[in-house]
Amino acid sequence: MKTDLQIAQENTMDNIEKIARKAKIDPDYLEVYGKNKAKIDLKIMDKIADNRNGKLILVTAINPTKAGEGKSTTTIGLVDGLAQINKMVIGCLREPSLGPVFGLKGGATGGGYAQVVPMEEINLHFTGDMHAITAANNLISAVLDNHIYQGNELNIDPTKVVWKRCLDMNDRTLRSITIAQDKKTNGVERKDGFIITVATEIMAIMCLSKDLQDFEKRVSQAVVAYTYDDQPVTVGDLQVEGAVTLVMKEALKPNLVQTLEKTPVFIHGGPFANIAHGCNSLIATRMALKLSDYVVTEAGFGADLGAEKFFDIKCRYGELKPNAVVIVATARALKLHGGVPADQLKEENVPAILEGIKNLEKHIESIKQYRVPYIVAINKFSADTQAEVNAILQWCKENGHRVVLSDAWASGGAGAVDLAQEVVRMCEEDSKFEPLYDLDLSLEEKIETIVRKIYGGRSVIFSDRAKAQLEEFKQAGWDKLPVCMAKTPNSLTDDAKIVGRPTGFDIHVQELRISAGAGFVVVLTGNIMTMPGLPKDPAALHMGINEKGISYGIF
Template identity: 60%
Template sequence: MKSNTVFKTDIEIAMEAELKPIDQIAEKLGITEEEWEPYGRYKAKISLDVLKNKADLPDGRLILVTSINPTKAGEGKSTVTVGLGDALSQLGKKAVIAMREPSLGPVMGVKGGATGGGYAQVLPMDEINLHFTGDIHAITTANNALAAFIDNHLHQGNDLNIDPRKIIWKRVLDMNDRALRQIVIGLGGPKQGVVREDGFDITVASEIMAILCLAKDLDDLKERLGKIIIGYTYEDKPVSVSDLKVEGALTLLLKEALKPNLVQTVEHTPSIIHGGPFANIAHGCNSVIATKMALKLGDYCVTEAGFGADLGGEKFLNIKTAAGDLKPDAVVIVATLRALKLHGGVPAEDLKEENLAAIEEGFSNLVKHCETISAFGLPFVIAMNKFSGDTEKEIALFLQLCEKHQYTCSLTEVWEKGGAGGLDLAQKLEKLIEETSSSFKRLYNNTDLISEKISKITRIVYGANRVEYSKEARRQLMQFEDEGWGKLPVCMAKTQYSLSDDPSQIGRPEEFTIHIRKLKPSIGAGFIVALTGDVMTMPGLPKKPAALQMDVDAKGNAAGLF
């Protein structure tokens, strides 16, 4: 694909692309007609039977794409994921991309979608970035149905003796809406329910989203839903969904959403998109089912985990691999010169200006993420995602710094050139996998105490030298261990902009403390959430949200969508 001197927008490129009917993409993967069902001409749901029918096939190579700490605009990790899949396809490999579904919160907010960009996109990008096949709406419905069942139980006599002050299950909405973070419900008298404080999280932070992404099959989904802790009794005993006896109803609402979605890239590489938990407030990985399908259907599965290696990358390697019995073969760490300049102290408004000193200073952030991946025993390649404003001197300095640290690096131009811009990355990755054996290991043992797991993550991955717990968090540590939840992994909720829990501490901070303000049991998902700093589980919209540029023309085509 030739380089363009006048760059088109992502939506313009997407609208001009010629899509193949989805049956041709399914046929390319060896999926029979009985194993998929169409959602329009270019999207399909894949039957869970595929995993059973392909069980005897060997798994392909598993490649994880992660990144350094990003700027607010993101660093093109999804774009590199798509471009790498296309590049492997150009090399004659059977590549399958496995990604998360975009949330409407960032789509309408500031960061944008999660379908890649330029000539490295999954399509139809407008439909995927908006309502797609309805998976996230189904999760929203199931989550809020459970909330309704809880409040109805209180209203109808409260046989389980639930303390309304200790209900931890929140309602959700797939939108950034700060006004809903803390609310009061049940106002208007006895007929309107029990008055209590409540609040909303964004849908992608719901435990049901995590459960959908970690469940192995329909039975496992139901079992996990039943284990959800919704609150505590007046005697401080946990109350689960199975106590309310509604896990069957919730499973019914989610049975179609559990099936992964099949789409394609601009270059027609098959892509399985399924699940969408955020990596800063949830575990940040697409579904286990989708990843395992991609491994059975292709020579290579290229998947991504949200934000940097300190968030989605760590959770993929500590949480998702355990839940899905997965073993990665290699990792791609995405970096951009603008992000390095930001970590080198350059204000966001000046990132387009050449600044060699800032790149050298900010390189320390990349070094820390490389150390993290090495701590897991995994080989890696750095993908420098090139932007049009990058200067020759800046690129040369970056390559020199990589050589100095003996890092394998590839200049990646997939946004502009599609798969052709990722051929060098694909070739270096292939060589790395063939010549280097993975010695993958997780950073902690299940038998470690919750506090020990938190200590290992904060020390090895973040570089912190101390963990400080609030009074509430210290009480919860003891309570959770007493309940028998201590053997579960830990999912850290932390800002994506810094290795610390303070977004203003850019670069590679040292001698800092991680502050654990609260713990949350996600027993159905199978982990304990540790909330650090001021991280929000319901984000807010910026002063000028991306939605201000969005519209639809007379023919129903999307406009202004990136």
Template identity: 55%
Template sequence: MTQLTDIEIAQQTHLQQINEIAQRSGLTEDEIEPYGHFKAKITLPLTQPYQPGKLILVTSINPTPAGEGKTTVTIGLGDGLRKIGKRAILALREPSLGPVMGMKGGATGGGYAQVAPMEDINLHFNGDFHALTTANNTLAALIDNHIQQGNDLQIDPRRISLHRVLDINDRALRNTVVGMGGPTSGMPREDHFDITVASELMAILCLATDLHDLKDRINRMVIAETFDRQPITVADLHVGGAIALLLKDAIKPNLVQTLEGTPAIIHGGPFANIAHGCNSVLATKTALQLGDYAVTEAGFGADLGGEKFLDIKVPVLGQAPSAIVLVATVRALKLHGGQALADLTTPDLTALEKGLANLGQHIKSMQRYQIPVVVAINAFTSDTPDEIKMIQEYCQRFNVPAVEADEWAHGGAGTTALAHAVVRAAQEPVHFTPLMAADDDLMARAQKIVTTIYGGRNVVLEPHAQAQLRRFAKRGWDKLPLCMAKTQYSLSDQPKLLGAPTNFDIHIREFQPRLGAGFMVALTGAILTMPGLPKQPAALNMSISDDGVIAGIF
């Protein structure tokens, strides 16, 4: 029998009307704005009192081409909690068109653990990313126009830090020139494009606590320097109101559902390798307000999204997770242990044993925060009982339960054991201990991340970053939280260095201040803020029939 694709499974599922999902969530008709039959915006603040439930954070080991299925496990866990009688609400990130059209394909889960309507969520959804792209590029146009119209602020065109953005992987736009065509076409200058999910506006949207906070954060954005190296903010340009206006709908979280009817709030989508990797504070707070359990995810591995959730998002959210779920697969661990990608369906306990060190580093780094950890072993048909047993016995060394999850094939029914384990873990006391002290400077923060979270040795600053650090310290920016932009594939800054390497250094080549978001980005290794498309992009497999049926998203 031919196996159904994810999109075929989703298209064969009868979805409930969004008004029914809203009612199940505890939302009134006045608290949602339907976008068709199966999507809605949530109007905040909610009328009911804020009595938050328990927060469950799902993250993973370092991802590999073998796939970990973190989002699939997150969705399945939400369905599984509902199966065992718990009132669970999902809080997820929105997919970016970059990976959808590029290497990854769709990003709404898989098999029978999906959020839907998956085509709409994977494509334009409710327009949030378009609004962010437009707002960012409007700000860029206003900067260039200010220079063209006399440059009263004395902006140095060589030191404009705001980049234009696009929500697609386009390497040709990483470095470009604007203003060509003579005096009427602006000041010629070098410019750059980032992918929308790496923009500061995306981070601001995801960390803002309300519309007032959104406006304040936008006005604090540093967008350029003057000829005498003084910072210029959006407030200096007097356009913060216009930029916020373009985000008036994008700030509202989106309500959809899983294939099993579990309410899912999807909002914001910063990548965790080049941004902070968490969905919006507003979405997570709304899920906490509506559910006894709010299940959320942080992008890529615990070394990226997990750390950033705990060190950047939690202080704004005001609530730490009650439990952390670490997703791992037999296949990925064997790859980390040296087995070839083509051989991962072949049992290899030696490679698995070696690769378990990667899982161990992530367990230790998450336990450092004094939060209970559960390992979810995302099931594949090639897994053997001996391989599963080896993972479970390894996790016992850390006093951590390791539970199989088979949500891809069975939906919520395949995650009830995991759901019970998570409920038990969430009943344990949490003594959340932040990694950072309030007075830690950027170097101290970077060193703690490298040694405690990555298991590395030292931080090495390249000359440009050293000069920046001295300048930023004079401006009082050296105590900001730190967002490390690093490859997701390795605990180090070298993508091919798998497993759990030791005695390695992390090289920071550049700092990027994000005062509106409230943190400093550190670019490490060869990380890029505008990805490129692969040789065989996922877009090659996509189509739409004459009667409007979409195929090939995943």
């Protein structure tokens, strides 16, 4: 089997104008970036505002292995599968972050014969959205520190600055730093730190904004620091929201690309799902719903993270009504949850699958609470045996769960036709979607609801700091916001080493962080890093470009 990169490089892409026509995008709204990618002018929304919305399909998964379970591959395969049965469809995916690309996980453009292209460009600089977000975030930091240096009219306490600088790279050395050292003319010395770009509030705001004006309003509400008497200071107080919006003007436009099979895909926005809300932009999703009959999107990691945030944050703010959910499961992940060591996952082990399937069972139960039709998609890997696949199929059928085998990695859209047909049937059923919790609940009640109903936990243990913050946030009026749980993706618990479907466990909340602009409270559990580090053998060590100008090593 060829590598993903080889398959992508051998593919002949259609000119992006042709893809735009397929997506019913008027050429007047197409802003071309070379031959194979483009941005879409937001003014198109005025023209298509009265169009009927298409059907919205979410692709989620069980708790994954470190390599992921092919959620993007299944999403892209389903997009192509729907196109193969002559459905008007647009995919909506997140933009890859350079951190994972050069680190451990690799790119985020699918795999095998279910990919979006141009794969190399999407995984690297693409159309510059990540750089714009980084610049916008750091512009706020620069203006903030300059304000303190130039007289500090807002009475900001330098020890209570909560806005971090950012970089779209995994670099653990920047987690905690000291700025403005040595000379007074360098500014006011204080402790600071960096987070990865995809974990910034600017990223979250971009992905939850409805338009440019909504973005500027949300940015103005973002809290950057507190005064000496503990009053919040916002971007609006610094009067820099206009400049930030100017920096982000182009980045707010969705990016149009194509699959290997020439199906239109929007790739826009890329918050992580473990430390952010894990969904592509609301702008891209709403645009796709007005342009097509079916929209397939994904939410990061397992259903305990990405799907929960998709339903309780994105759908709530976007007034979206999902019509169907695809839960991706793999034999290798089920074996991991059944107790098989990571280095033995390619070996056949049906008993381990039947033990690990309890993890799938919990995610199914979680999805059912949102009252949306669902199906289990077994994403087939080359090492899977027929006995293993049969065991999963039989368990699903015996327990009344719709299930289908997806072979999009090896066969592209043809390998996902069965899945596409089932999804079409589900979309004709009545979705009775509703969020998991009411916003009028207290922050504690919202957190406890997610822990009990989605993770299957017993209770929540709040640190002393978190307890104090719960009261502070209530006094500030932030207690009526949704919560964004920051948790390990590898387990239903806050301990990455605990696999399967544990019971009787507690979730430990270390601290809360307000994202007033994005419109949610971030709840940090366990040991969550907002600036990842590189592994001992980072992917970057195996990448390059040869004398013919051909890239290698990008998976």
